Amino acid sequence: MNSRNKYGYLFIAPFFIVFSIFGIYPILLSLYMSFTDYKGIGSPFNANWVGLQQYARLLKDTYFLQAFINTWKIWGVNIILQLALALILAVIFSDVRLKLKGVSLYRAIFYLPNLMTVSSVALLFLFILDWQHGALNGLLLKAGFISKPVNWLGQPQTAQLSVSLIQTWLWFGHTFIIIFAGIEGISKDYFEAAMIDGASRTQTFFKVTLPLLKPIMIYVVITSLIGGLQLFEIPFLMSQNGLGGPEGSLVTMVLYLYNQAFKYRNFGYAAAVAYGLFFIILIFSIFVFKGMFKEEA
Amino acid sequence: MNKRNFIRGILYAALTLLALICLIPFAMMIINSTRSNTEIVRGFTLIPGKSLIENYKNMMYHMDVSDGVFKGIWLGYKNSFIIAISVTILSGYFSALTAYGFYAYDFKGKKVLFILILIMMMIPSQLGLLGFYELNKALKTLDSYIPLIVPSIATPFTVFFMRQYLVSTMHPALLEAARIDGANEFSIFHKIVLPIMLPAIATMSIFTFIGAWNNYLIPLTIIVSPHKYPLPVLMGYLKGGKVSENLGSMYLAISMSVAPIIIAFMFLSKYIISSISAGSVKE
Numbered sequence: 306m307n308s309r310n311k312y313g314y315l316f317i318a319p320f321f322i323v324f325s326i327f328g329i330y331p332i333l334l335s336l337y338m339s340f341t342d343y344k345g346i347g348s349p350f351n352a353n354w355v356g357l358q359q360y361a362r363l364l365k366d367t368y369f370l371q372a373f374i375n376t377w378k379i380w381g382v383n384i385i386l387q388l389a390l391a392l393i394l395a396v397i398f399s400d401v402r403l404k405l406k407g408v409s410l411y412r413a414i415f416y417l418p419n420l421m422t423v424s425s426v427a428l429l430f431l432f433i434l435d436w437q438h439g440a441l442n443g444l445l446l447k448a449g450f451i452s453k454p455v456n457w458l459g460q461p462q463t464a465q466l467s468v469s470l471i472q473t474w475l476w477f478g479h480t481f482i483i484i485f486a487g488i489e490g491i492s493k494d495y496f497e498a499a500m501i502d503g504a505s506r507t508q509t510f511f512k513v514t515l516p517l518l519k520p521i522m523i524y525v526v527i528t529s530l531i532g533g534l535q536l537f538e539i540p541f542l543m544s545q546n547g548l549g550g551p552e553g554s555l556v557t558m559v560l561y562l563y564n565q566a567f568k569y570r571n572f573g574y575a576a577a578v579a580y581g582l583f584f585i586i587l588i589f590s591i592f593v594f595k596g597m598f599k600e601e602a
Numbered sequence: 603m604n605k606r607n608f609i610r611g612i613l614y615a616a617l618t619l620l621a622l623i624c625l626i627p628f629a630m631m632i633i634n635s636t637r638s639n640t641e642i643v644r645g646f647t648l649i650p651g652k653s654l655i656e657n658y659k660n661m662m663y664h665m666d667v668s669d670g671v672f673k674g675i676w677l678g679y680k681n682s683f684i685i686a687i688s689v690t691i692l693s694g695y696f697s698a699l700t701a702y703g704f705y706a707y708d709f710k711g712k713k714v715l716f717i718l719i720l721i722m723m724m725i726p727s728q729l730g731l732l733g734f735y736e737l738n739k740a741l742k743t744l745d746s747y748i749p750l751i752v753p754s755i756a757t758p759f760t761v762f763f764m765r766q767y768l769v770s771t772m773h774p775a776l777l778e779a780a781r782i783d784g785a786n787e788f789s790i791f792h793k794i795v796l797p798i799m800l801p802a803i804a805t806m807s808i809f810t811f812i813g814a815w816n817n818y819l820i821p822l823t824i825i826v827s828p829h830k831y832p833l834p835v836l837m838g839y840l841k842g843g844k845v846s847e848n849l850g851s852m853y854l855a856i857s858m859s860v861a862p863i864i865i866a867f868m869f870l871s872k873y874i875i876s877s878i879s880a881g882s883v884k885e
Contacts, residue, residue: 312787313712316703319696321715324756327749328722331733338732349736394620397613402606405613413871414621417628420867420874422816424834425859428841429631432849440630443645474624479878486879535726538818542838559728559819566732567823576732583729 339576345566352573359577368553369578372561373585375465375554379540380533382469383476384526390473391480391525396510399488401496412485415478423475427542430471434458458543461554468539468555480525487521488514523597527590534586535559558582628864635854642849653850661851664844675858677829678836685747685821685832686814689754693810694803696755701764702795706777716765722758728819735823745826754814760806767802768795805877808870812863833859 334349339359343352363369394415398408418426433440434457442454457463495517499509515522540555541547547564549556556564562582566575634642637651665674704716738749772795780790796803818834825831828839837859846852867874 309787310707310709313703313707313709315787316707316791317700317715320700320756320761323696323753324722324758327734327737327753328730328756328758331730331737332725334733334736335730336733338736348740394617397617403610403613405610405617409872409875411617411621412875413867414624416871416875416878417864417867418624420812420816420863421860422818422834422837422863424816424818424837425856426627428837428852429627429856431841432634432852433627433630438643438849440634440642440646447645474627478624482875482878489879531724531726535728537728542841562728562731563819563823566735572732572736579729579732583726586726 335576335579338573339580341573343573343576345570345572349572355573359574360581362574363577363581368556369558369561369581371553372556372558376534376536376557379465379469379472379536379557380530382466383472383533384529386469386473387477387480387529388522388525390477391484394477394481395485395488396514398485400506401493408485412478412482415481417478418475419479421475423538424542426471426475427539430467430539431458431543434467459551461550461552464543464550464554468536468543471539472533472536476529480529483525484518484521487518491517519597523594526593526597530589530593531586534582534589537563558585631853631857631860635850635857637850639848639850642853651850654854657848657850657854660848661845661855664848664851665840675833675836675855678831678833678859681830682815682832682834685750686811688747688751689814690807690811692751693754693757693760694807697757697760697764697806698796698799698803699791700761701768702791702799704761704765705768705772706795719758719761723762731819731823734820738824744824745830746824747830749824750814750817750821750832754810757810760810763806764799764802767799772798805873808866808874808877812866815863 338349338352340354340356341349341352342355342358343349397403398405398411432438434442436442436454436456436459439454439457441457442451445451446454455463457467491514495513496509499513504512536557537559540550540557540560541563544550544555547560547568549560549564558578559582562575562578565571565578629648630646633648633650634646635657636654638653638656641651641653662674704712734749735744738744741748743749776794777790780794785793815832816834817832818838821832821835822838825835828836831839837856840846840852840855845855
């Protein structure tokens with residue numbers, strides 16, 4: 306190694322020093338805490354070592370299971386709507402025969418919600434969806450779609466659906482931009498060849514566009530999965546700072562983690578929840594990745 | 603031909619409807635912040651009210667009194683700006699420095715360290731949350747901005763992005779020429795490499811700033827004094843207090859908290875969208 310290359314260490318040193326302290330150490334400390342009965346008082350190193358007890362508790366915890374199911378329901382509805390909407394939009398805007406104008410304006414408008422402060426968005430919708438004074442019920446009543454106010458956040462189903470729809474509202478523009486860029490990146494030759502062979506629009510979509518978009522779709526689904534399984538702000542702020550909404554329907558996994566740690570001071574158990582969540586994300590990411598590539602083979 | 607125009611008409615109508623759905627919540631937010639409580643309760647209209655100043659005064663009044671310490675939404679602005687700007691500067695500079703270190707030099711362990719960065723990009727942030735809290739408790743840095751600002755020196759995704767940028771745009775010959783002229787390694791970085799990397803730094807800075815501005819979970823757990831709250835945490839805090847009893851004031855507070863982002867987006871939307879298209883940048 307020549308002497309100049311030693312500078313490499315100097316250049317990357319600040320990153321790795323901070324990274325070790327604020328990035329890696331907390332992850333290891335969380336792991337250590339998950340093997341103790343630490344209650345958030347004093348130091349985790351003085352707490353009792355309990356081995357795998359917290360993990361055993363996690364596997365039997367019906368509240369965590371409920372949080373797991375809630376999170377999946379909310380994410381599942383959202384990703385299906387979001388992908389469908391983004392795909393339809395991308396196909397419409399890239400259609401050579403339709404030649405729609407104004408892509409950049411629509412794209413900017415669709416994307417705008419994504420940049421918003423999520424906690425402000427949560428509060429905004431809390432007021433818009435309010436049972437008695439909310440703007441949505443007011444609008445729907447005026448238009449005659451409903452005859453009496455709907456308590457959107459008062460029932461488990463509509464509460465979860467509301468959060469799913471807000472998530473879709475926040476993210477479909479982002480997904481649309483990525484998928485649209487993907488379609489634009491596909492060589493026009495494929496579409497021309499399909500047209501010459503007499504393929505219909507539907508055939509072109511399912512046989513040409515969709516298979517070529519697969520890597521991008523995997524990217525979208527996995528990143529959305531990682532983000533979606535960590536859903537916190539919206540359910541937290543829409544359920545009176547973490548109470549969890551009607552029948553606990555808005556308790557997501559990270560919300561459960563937060564409550565276990567900062568409300569009930571079960572730091573040891575909450576750390577086990579964090580690792581449980583991590584493994585769930587890991588397993589499903591691999592599952593999505595493998596599943597979507599296998600189809601191709 | 604007529605049939606195609608008809609389809610087009612329907613599509614434009616549907617797209618416009620979708621665009622309205624995207625914009626209406628913002629319209630409600632802005633319009634309602636100009637209306638009085640009774641007007642809002644009566645129902646939504648698109649016509650602005652006359653109570654903007656009253657709502658503002660009411661909001662400021664209740665923010666001041668609610669806990670005796672907190673001094674209005676402008677303090678929240680100041681806090682958020684201090685945090686977001688510090689984070690953006692640190693993350694931009696140190697990510698460029700790190701990326702260049704990986705790009706320009708061959709040292710032992712380089713591959714392993716870079717793979718470590720890639721792995722850390724994939725790890726969900728909540729995994730270390732409790733450890734992070736405990737660490738700061740031990741360091742006595744809870745309720746300070748250190749845990750919100752200093753960790754941005756190590757931003758894995760930004761390093762990754764900038765290294766890719768260097769690989770595709772940098773000419774090694776340029777570095778050689780500078781070395782022959784006798785420049786030392788750090789002045790090469792500051793005088794030659796940094797200016798070349800500016801476009802990449804600018805792109806990442808937009809996303810870093812917005813991410814830092816919008817960050818909620820970490821400040822929620824770290825900051826306990828209301829007068830130190832950044833805006834997103836402050837908004838959640840207001841909800842439980844007197845301000846939220848007046849809907850107009852609350853809508854105004856929400857509007858004010860997102861105003862900087864909306865203004866930034868107006869100027870940078872083309873830039874932001876093309877960055878996402880090009881690099882699939884994820885917040």
